[in-house]
Amino acid sequence: MIEMVTAVTPRKLRPAPEPLGNFIRPGYNDHTVIAQALAEGRGSGSGLVINPLHADRQRPLIEHARAAGVETILDSKSLELSAPGGYAMHGVPELPWAAAEGMHSPLILSGMEGGRLVRNLSEYAAEAQVSAILAPTHFLDDAESPWWTIDASLTRRLRQNLNELEMTSALIYYPVMVRTSTLMNPAVMAQLIDHLRRLPVDGVWLRLHPFGTTKSGPLVLKRYLQLCRQLHALGIPIVAEHSGSVGVALLAFGAVGGIESGVTFTDTVNLDGVLRPPKPDARSFAPAPRVYLHQLSAFVDAQTARELLSKRGMKALHGCQDTACCPRGWVDMVANPRQHFLRQRAREVAQLSAMPFSLRPGYYMENFLRPASDRAMRAAEFEPSLAAVRKRLDSWRGTLGADLEQHSEFTISEPAAGRRLRVRPSA
Ligand SMILES: [Zn+2]
Known part of the structure; x- marks a missing residue:
C-alpha cells in the first residue's frame, strides 16, 4: 500500500475583518423583494430598519431576518412624533407610543409621558422581537436644546425597560439628528461626545442635515469625514444614515462602519419635510423604483x-x-x-x-x-x-x-457588525 504523502503547508488563518454594516430601510412597496432576498440569503443587507407605520407588511420580515442572521432595527419615529411635518404623516399620531396630548414636545416628554413612551416602545420591540432599536432621540438645534437631557433620560430608561423585558441582547442605536453647521462648532461636538460616552448605546446613527449622494459637494464631504473621525473617540460604530452611494466612499475611508439607505431611494438627508409644517397639498406616494x-x-x-x-x-x-x-x-x-x-x-x-x-x-x-x-x-x-x-x-x-x-494614517470607525448578534449570515 502506498502511503500518500501530500505536502500541505498549513495556511495561516487570519481572522476575517468584521463585516461592515449595510442597513436597508424598506419602503412601503419593498417588503416582497426583501422577503425574497432573505429567503435566498443574499441582497437583504446586514440589517433592516423596520418602519412601524408599515407594520402589516414589515413585521413578517422580522422572523425571516432573524433566521438569516440579519439585524432588525425598529425605527421609533421619534423625529416624526416631535415635528409638525412628521406628525402630519399618516399613522404617526396613532403609534402606540404617541402621546394623547398631541405632538411630542420637551415639556410632554420630560414628565410622566416620557416613561410611558419608553415602556410602550420597549413592549412593542419585545413583542416584535427586533434585534435593535433606534433610540427615541430628537432634533438638536443647538447646545442649549432641552432634548439633550430628555433624550439621555429616555435612552437610559429604554435600556432598563428592554432588560426587564428580557431583551438584554437587543442593541440600542442612537440617532444624532443635527445640522452639519451646528456640529461644526467644536464646543457642540465636544458636548456630543461627552453626552454619548455616558449612554448605554451600541452605535451612533448620524442623520446630518443636509447630506447625501446628491448633496455631497467637496466641502460637505470633507466636513463629514472630519466629524466622523472626531466621533471615533467613542469606540462604537458610526453609521451614515440615508447616505447611499456616497456612504460607500465613507465606508472605504473608514469614516463610518455602516451605511443605511432605502431601496433605490432615501439616499439623502433632508429633514425640512419633517421639521416644517406640512404643505396643504402634500401627498405621500410610493414612486416607482429607480x-x-x-x-x-x-x-x-x-x-x-x-x-x-x-x-x-x-x-x-x-x-x-x-x-x-x-x-x-x-x-x-x-x-x-x-x-x-x-x-x-x-x-x-x-x-x-x-x-x-x-x-x-x-x-x-x-x-x-x-x-x-x-x-x-x-x-x-x-x-x-x-x-x-x-x-x-x-x-x-x-x-x-x-x-x-x-493623512498617512487615519482613525477608523468600528464596523457596524451588530456585535451582540451571534448568528452570522452564511452567505
Ligand atoms: Zn444586476
Whole structure:
C-alpha cells in the first residue's frame, strides 16, 4: 500500500475583518423583494430598519431576518412624533407610543409621558422581537436644546425597560439628528461626545442635515469625514444614515462602519419635510423604483435607463454583467431594479469588508472611482443628465484624493457588525 504523502503547508488563518454594516430601510412597496432576498440569503443587507407605520407588511420580515442572521432595527419615529411635518404623516399620531396630548414636545416628554413612551416602545420591540432599536432621540438645534437631557433620560430608561423585558441582547442605536453647521462648532461636538460616552448605546446613527449622494459637494464631504473621525473617540460604530452611494466612499475611508439607505431611494438627508409644517397639498406616494447604474453608483428612472442602454456600447459599459445578479443582463436590471440594487450594494460592501482596512481607500479610488468617472464621461454624451453624475464623481475624487494625501494614517470607525448578534449570515 502506498502511503500518500501530500505536502500541505498549513495556511495561516487570519481572522476575517468584521463585516461592515449595510442597513436597508424598506419602503412601503419593498417588503416582497426583501422577503425574497432573505429567503435566498443574499441582497437583504446586514440589517433592516423596520418602519412601524408599515407594520402589516414589515413585521413578517422580522422572523425571516432573524433566521438569516440579519439585524432588525425598529425605527421609533421619534423625529416624526416631535415635528409638525412628521406628525402630519399618516399613522404617526396613532403609534402606540404617541402621546394623547398631541405632538411630542420637551415639556410632554420630560414628565410622566416620557416613561410611558419608553415602556410602550420597549413592549412593542419585545413583542416584535427586533434585534435593535433606534433610540427615541430628537432634533438638536443647538447646545442649549432641552432634548439633550430628555433624550439621555429616555435612552437610559429604554435600556432598563428592554432588560426587564428580557431583551438584554437587543442593541440600542442612537440617532444624532443635527445640522452639519451646528456640529461644526467644536464646543457642540465636544458636548456630543461627552453626552454619548455616558449612554448605554451600541452605535451612533448620524442623520446630518443636509447630506447625501446628491448633496455631497467637496466641502460637505470633507466636513463629514472630519466629524466622523472626531466621533471615533467613542469606540462604537458610526453609521451614515440615508447616505447611499456616497456612504460607500465613507465606508472605504473608514469614516463610518455602516451605511443605511432605502431601496433605490432615501439616499439623502433632508429633514425640512419633517421639521416644517406640512404643505396643504402634500401627498405621500410610493414612486416607482429607480434603476441603479452600479458602474456609476447613480440612479436613473426606468425610461432613461432603457434609452441609455439602447445606445451603442452602453450595454457593455453599464448593463449588469453579473449573471448571479441579473441572468438576462440589462433586461433584468431594468425589469427588477430593486433586486439589482440590493445585490450590487451588498457586493460593494462585501468587497470592502473582505479586505484589510489599509487597502480599502486605494481600492475604492482605483477600482471604482477612477473608472466610474471615465464611464460617466462617455455616458453623459448620450444622456446629458449624467453630466451631473460625472461632476459629482470628479468632485469626490478630488476631495478623497486630497484626504489620502493629507493623512498617512487615519482613525477608523468600528464596523457596524451588530456585535451582540451571534448568528452570522452564511452567505
Ligand atoms: Zn444586476
